[in-house]
Amino acid sequence: xxxxxxxxxxxxxxxxxxxxxxxxxxxxxxxxxxxxxxxxxxxxxxxxxxxxxxxxxxxxxxxxxxxxxxxxxxxxxxxxxxxxxxxxxxxxxxxxxxxxxxxxxxxxxxxxxxxxxxxxxxxxxxxxxxxxxxxxxxxxxxxxxxxxxxxxxxxxxxxxxxxxxxxxxxxxxxxx
Ligand code: NI
Numbered sequence: 001x002x003x004x005x006x007x008x009x010x011x012x013x014x015x016x017x018x019x020x021x022x023x024x025x026x027x028x029x030x031x032x033x034x035x036x037x038x039x040x041x042x043x044x045x046x047x048x049x050x051x052x053x054x055x056x057x058x059x060x061x062x063x064x065x066x067x068x069x070x071x072x073x074x075x076x077x078x079x080x081x082x083x084x085x086x087x088x089x090x091x092x093x094x095x096x097x098x099x100x101x102x103x104x105x106x107x108x109x110x111x112x113x114x115x116x117x118x119x120x121x122x123x124x125x126x127x128x129x130x131x132x133x134x135x136x137x138x139x140x141x142x143x144x145x146x147x148x149x150x151x152x153x154x155x156x157x158x159x160x161x162x163x164x165x166x167x168x169x170x171x172x173x174x175x176x
Contacts, residue, residue: 001033003041004052006100014101015148018048018055021081024124028058032079032122035060044100045075045175046138048145051101057082059142063134063175072134072175080127083119083143087112088130095137097151098164098176106167108160109151111137134174 007014021028031054039047039060046061062077063069091113096106115136118128131139141151155161164173 001030001037003037004034006038006042006047006051007053009099009102009150009152013053013055014050014145014150016050016055017148018050018057018146020057024081024122028081028122031056031058032060039100042100046142047100048142050145050148057146059083059139059146061138061142063138066175069134069175071172075135075138078127079122080117080119080139080142081122081124083117083139083146085139085143086116086118088114088116093133093137095134095174096167096171097137097141097174099141099151100176101145102150102152104164105152105162106164106171106173107152107155107162108157108171109137109141109154110156111140111154115139117143137174 035047045063049056049058058081060079063075065074092110093113094110097109098106114132116130117139
């Protein structure tokens with residue numbers, strides 16, 4: 001398995017609606033292994049298959065206990081295939097997101113605070129969770145990738161979008 005190049009914002013494949021997974025086979029496991037290697041090599045909290053150039057509905061994410069983000073509860077390592085996200089309630093949080101496809105930049109993005117997500121894992125076993133906070137945020141960010149949406153499209157005011165080093169002092173970065 002291998003670390004793959006990550007597509008950057010502007011590449012058309014990132015703007016496509018990705019196709020559902022229909023076969024739970026060795027090819028899918030190989031894709032997930034490459035996503036996993038790539039996410040870990042870049043110290044990411046999540047990655048979606050289109051980011052390594054494969055337009056299918058697969059995301060992975062994880063947040064370990066991390067001293068850089070003491071305010072965030074850990075998120076278990078999850079492989080989520082064909083996800084469905086259902087917001088719960090109207091409450092939203094704003095957070096400074098980043099993305100492996102938008103390196104060096106950050107933006108203030110509103111996300112649903114509470115949601116339920118459903119889908120299956122890499123073997124087709126069902127997953128259903130009700131989550132909140134950063135866990136809900138990372139799911140929304142990654143599932144957006146499957147619909148061709150990158151976080152800058154969610155920024156309400158472009159003054160709240162810019163280079164990480166220039167924004168230091170006015171933002172608390174979230175894992176990306
Ligand atoms: Ni991203």
